[in-house]
Amino acid sequence: MKAKAGSRAGDSRLAVKKSKAEKDPNKPKRPPSAFFVFMDTFRKEYKEKHPDVKQVSVIGKAGGEKWKSLSDAEKAPYAAKAEKLKAEYAKKIDAYNNPQVIPSPTSPSSKHRRQNCLTQHMVVLNRVVSCSSPFQAGEASGDSDKSKSEVNDEDDGSEVRPSTPTPDRSLRC
Structure with missing residues (x-):
């Protein structure tokens, strides 16, 4: 009798319903x-x-x-x-x-798209360089790499580190 009870428990695991994948209307x-x-x-x-x-x-x-x-x-x-x-x-x-992308007459050519992409990347790089240049300038002149606010904060015992700028990854071509 115990064997039958065990087989019923096994049957309950087999009764798992699987959902159908949704069909693409296109x-x-x-x-x-x-x-x-x-x-x-x-x-x-x-x-x-x-x-x-x-x-x-x-x-x-x-x-x-x-x-x-x-x-x-x-x-x-x-x-x-x-x-x-x-x-x-x-x-x-x-x-x-096998969808193929056909450029429309109103869209810019691939050469213009590449130039726009490069321009966007240069803008991002310029932002990163301009943001990080005060830290690099301080190192080049031999000054401390701490900003004035950090020097003043040392008296409090808390140290604030400047965040390093990261490039904008949202721009994709």
């Missing part, structure tokens, strides 16, 4: 097969002939029987249209999986 839909291309036209014709029939199952069964009774020559136009839709889908899915 992904192209798969193309219909030849049968579904046929069913689009068949539904319209069937509803015109039988306006009182509203059940989807009845229309589906009638369409399936009609499809089975068609010869290969009669199915050929539907198969051709399905192949055409399949080729269009292949192009769309390829573009979806």
Whole structure:
């Protein structure tokens, strides 16, 4: 009896539900097969002939029987249209999986973008150099590397260290 109780506890661990991954709404839909291309036209014709029939199952069964009774020559136009839709889908899915950035006429050329990027980086570097230059100037002249406020703070017993400037990493090209 104890073995059965242990196996039930093991079953409860297996009952973990996994959630489905969300589908991308921008992904192209798969193309219909030849049968579904046929069913689009068949539904319209069937509803015109039988306006009182509203059940989807009845229309589906009638369409399936009609499809089975068609010869290969009669199915050929539907198969051709399905192949055409399949080729269009292949192009769309390829573009979806491998997006290419096409520069618009209003956007600057890549040369101008590189120059703008370099200019932005130079501005950032100039800010860093100008911020750090008082500390470097003090070292070059042989003065103490402590600022005046630090010298005055030594009397209090607390020491304040100047923060070193860091370059702005938010600018990306």
